[in-house]
Amino acid sequence: MLVSRAVFPVFVAVFCCSGLSVAESSPCRPRSYGADSVVCVCSSDYCDFPGVLQAGPKGTYTSVTSSRDGLRFHVKSGSFSQTPSNASVVVRIDNRHEYQPIMGFGGAFTDAAGINIDSLPEVTQEVLLRSYFSPEGLEYNLCRVPIGGSDFSTRPYSYDDVEGDVELLHFNLTLEDYRYKLPYIRRAKELSEKEFMLFGSPWSPPSWMKENGHFNGSGGILKEMWQPWANYFVKFVKHYEAEGAPLWGLTTQNEPLTGFEEDYPWNTCAWTAEDQRDWIKQSLGPTLEEAGLGRLKLMVPDHSRDALPWYPATILEDSAAARYVDGIAIHWYRDDVIGPSVMDETQALFPNRFLLYTEACDGSYAPPGKKVVLGDWSRGEHYALNIIEDLNYWSTGWVDWNLALDTEGGPNWASNFVDSPVIIDKESGEFYKQPMFYVLGHFSKVLVPGSRRIYASVSSPSDTVSLTAVHNSADNTSAVVILNFGDTAVGVTVGVGGGTQFINLDMPAKAITSLLFSTPEVGGDSETNNELF
Secondary structure, eight states: OOOOGGGSOOOOOOOOGGGOOOBOOSOOOEEOOSSSSOEEEEOSSOOOOOOBOOOOSTTEEEEEEEETTSOOSEEEEEEOBSSOOSOSEEEEEEEEEEEEEOOEEEEEOOHHHHHHHHTSOHHHHHHHHHHHHSTTTTOOOEEEEEESOOTTSSSOOOSOOSTTOTTOTTOOOOHIIIIIIHHHHHHHHHHOSSOOEEEEEESOOOGGGBSSSSSSSSOBBOGGGHHHHHHHHHHHHHHHHHTTOOOOEEESOSSGGGGGSTTOOSSOOBOOHHHHHHHIIIIIHHHHHHTTOTTSEEEEEEEEGGGTTHHHHHHHTSHHHHTTOOEEEEESTTTTTSOTHHHHHHHHHOTTSEEEEEEOOSSTTSOTTOSSOTTOHHHHHHHHHHHHHHHHTTEEEEEEEESOEETTSOOOTTOOOOOOSEEEETTTTEEEEOHHHHHHHHHHTTSOTTOEEEEEEEOSOOSSEEEEEEEETTTTEEEEEEEEOSSSOEEEEEEETTTTEEEEEEEOSSEEEEEEEEOOOOSSOOEEOOOOO
16 A cells, blocks of 8 residues: 655745745755766655746746756756856747647556565655656656566566457456556556556567467567457556556557567567558557547557658558557667657658657666666766757657666566666665656656747757757746756856847756746747647
């Protein structure tokens, strides 16, 4: 049983300067494990929280900074200047030019995450969930859950492992769902003050539905199993919703091209774009609609950039299949070798479909013993660079992989260990917030759902600064996230209000700063470059 909010203390301080109200707890309790930065240690009786951020009155701004040198959500406030500083980096934003809406940020409720959370004392479990989902935490609102088992399970399994059960009479959720997923999903939904959007992704059908008879390895689904597999999706959604975990969306298959790799080590299923197109229009789409689930957002291909734009194009250029598909889901694993121009191409082809990053994690390519690196700032910086680039190339949000892992980077039945923003030490009953955790919060707390990305540029030459910006018309606030990935501090001046006012700040080396402020009026008509939903 998860404990109530009152079980552990939330220390609240109100910052009244310039009308800013910030509720926050005690600061980071740092600990070094020999990396270039620190983790923040949390337990049943002590944990730091980002706090509730609110923009102050017009003419003021709030800045929040984290850095390699140990700052973690360091909050300051100030007033606009009428003149720019003599800064080396000059930033211009313009809310008259709007692009895609922001949907949100979050992570995945894997079996591994739940197993690790479950290993903590109940009070500490609540501290962890509040750290991610509460208003004083990261305010995650967009999360993923595997449909059945994945590599981040302790075993390969499905919801119907009875050979030949095409009627799915033996379909049922498992211990993993009832103990390690559903309780934490329900609590996350309770903690969130934003709309909580959960989507499911399958790694593999039951092995008996596949050509090779295995959860892993190469091979796709038998064509005669297309309809039972569509029925399986419906059963999953209805079972989860009956357990208090309503679904917002589905992806059709996690990384469908991995199933063409010989001896692929963990759960997968090969789908050609043509077969997935035909399955969607013949089976999955109509079956979801007939079950009253046409409201769910269906996303393809849930694969890396090397599937863009050709894979979704094969599906979306067929009108019968396209009517069921709402979005294009992308993973980050090939981003270092495949540039973001393919996202521009995809968005231009299908401007009425949203793009969304649905999986990312660091450490997957690291050598043994380096899968988890406690306090590694470079991995947080890697996240920040990728999120900024993806948002600037039309992604509507960014979903991390495991919410929490152990110090080895698991459990994982295929030994595919990776890092995570939260690492749990079950022996001590503590958990550690990695730099990645704070980097994610710099986006999730200020780029609110419904806001739109706006024009932003670095107008003075800089090869160490990257940024993105949004405008929220609901309360007329703007937010800018700036990353200094250089080894020296830089002065930054941000022109707002059409360049009539300025935010002048000094950014430390290897630091990320989020700015939040009421938007000054700018003359001229607004221009919206993309209409979604």
